[in-house]
Amino acid sequence: MKRMLSLCAAALCLTLALTPTALAADFEPAVPDAKVFYPTSIVRNDDGTELKKIYDLSPEDDPAGIPRSDFRQDGFQYTLTDLLKQELPENESRQHTEHVSIESAKKDMESVLALLPQEREFITDDGLMGTLTLRLDTVQVEPSGYGSSTKQLSVKRSYPNLAEQDTQYIPKSIEDGGKNLTLSDIQWQTDNTANMDGYVVADRYTAVATYTGSTTSSYVKGYTVTADYTGTVSRIALNRVRYVAIFEGVPIQPAEPAKTAGAMSSLRWSYVLIPIGVVAAAGAGVGGALLVKRKRENADEEETEE
Template structure:
């Protein structure tokens, strides 16, 4: 009887001891007690068979924190094949061309060059800096927009030696510099007088006609100046060490039906239900042993009486 109780108790203790360990195994970090490092860039091959994670670490960072575990992504299973260490250069430099654009009110070269200094300081997006020089052969000037203006046009025409002050003798419209103007006013002048019964009577007239109209013209509002600056940009590395983790990817071949939320839930519950079942079995074992012991003790008492 004591042996049965001992076996049941051992089974119970073993169940309670192993279950938490099995659950924790799924969340065990790849490198214990190391601060996790995060990549500064991830480069994936076009076919997905290779993936590189780039880490730029300072001397204080421990490369042991670089994750090395397998993972799945975009239908591939990735496994670490190599971890390379690269010392970043102390001085990095390269040729750089910067394209600039400025607005100008005038298009003459003197006004344009006044907006373009011979040299300019530039900083690239990745932190390299340097002095770039203007390339005169790349300077271009283009209109940036057009406007229009309208102005009134007025002109006068004289029509002498008219027999009467009658507008029928005058053209109602005229053409001036390609624009059509309309008659808007007439001033009559006497050219000659005749003596009729002792009275001076005008018999010839001059018409001074005024014609008016409008003219619309377009003009350039401003100009856009573009040019290139070229030169060398550089920077000093800030004591960094680069690590490149290379992972090899293999396509994941579907061998089982896709996991549904229901099956996933059942799978997770199995971690809990299985230990509970074992505990219940152990409890039943202990209970059965105690019941047998109790019955035996009662039988012994009856025999004694």
């Protein structure tokens, strides 16, 4: 009896396993975990035998999200034959002003312009490059620094017709060119002599005095030249990646309605008849076993009564 119940349970499990819903699930396509992308454009040739789906993705996108399964469209069955990858350069450009500063020993414009070419190549911090042109109205020249120098001054003054060689008649300082100078040396010269008792004696003198001092002056050490260059800078950046999915199209042949319907009907009925037959067989076996058992029990009761 237990064996028969086990057979019934197995039959019921087989019935559930063969339902149309379970069988249909085996034909459903697997859904990829990757993000699904949609084409930016679709190109189809005139006869429909080839169709191209174009996808423009960023470098970080995973191309696994590009659909690759077969599909039907306009009477054609399309199958993926190739997936091409193309790098798409993008041109980025903008107006740019570059401020330059250089040193010059001179401040005249001829010397300055010799240091500033009319055009210069520049590369910005973010990688854009271009040829920029000098703007003459922005050229400026300023002293870059000052230095100082000290110069020694020396002036001589003569004081003639002095009766004696006495420094009291000589000024100790003088002013020359706005500078104060001090007496540093005296040279005496004889202007006149007299004969006294047969001796030649000088009776007039000239003092040649030397006055010295110093002066400090400042000067420009150099000049700083500033100017602006303006123009367009640009670069080619690989910010997009293009994928081209190529599908081959085959015309779909129309199917006969009767045969198709019959086949579908038979297939559907097979889903039902197979498990029903199994259940029926299992039920018949269980019923037969119960009938035999009942007959044996009746026979045993009659023998007991006798």
